[in-house]
Amino acid sequence: MARPRHAAPIRTCIGCRRRELAVDLLRIVARGTETGNGSRVVEIVPDPRRRLPGRGAWLHPFSACLSTAERRRAIGRALRVSGHLDISALEQYLENRHEHS
Template identity: 35%
Template sequence: MVHSLQQLRRGACDTKLTRTPGRKRARLVVGSFQQEGGDGARMKLHQQRTCIGCRTSTSRNDLIRWVLTEQAPLPAVLLDVGASASGRGAWTHGIEKCVRQAVQRRAFSRAFKSAVNADTVLEQFTAYEDRPVSGRPSGKHDESGSEI
């Protein structure tokens, strides 16, 4: 599909124009854009993450984040419900199948570049699943923080 330069500059198509340092010509890069609003709305690039369990790439709103914390005796893996804790993170879908697959494949150890206790990961996920649905995050990471 051929797009005009004006369409690329406006963001009206699924490709974007990027110029890398040292290159004389601009390069077209295919992005994952989603329509944000009604007619004439700008396109927005959503952040993509890969589930370490099933290895599929999806929006970060559909995944949960695990973070490695440096505690005194051994590093521990914690479920980062708000997806805002500092430290190295890994992402999985919020379903047991993906978490078990990641544990079985030792994907947490690879992602964190450190030994991980699989039992702790499964215990934390079980506690996360047992929480009431109202206690789970809404999945909206693009909000400003105002609930009004």
């Protein structure tokens, strides 16, 4: 008897809100770091291997979706974090990815 095939996971891009297969989206996670003066900076990092711990959110690997997510303030909501969000590592990852494509 044949084993049933599992459907591929579908996720929603936090930028454009389109539903896609998870393999077509980039997972992002938040890493919180304390600064010396007591304020908190949350670094948003890409997780292309989908292995980092913590709550993840999904994003098309395009700068247009990142800017839309940033404008809508969807990154903090999706990851359930607040404070200053540092997306520089994510922006750098997307720029480098675009150069190699």
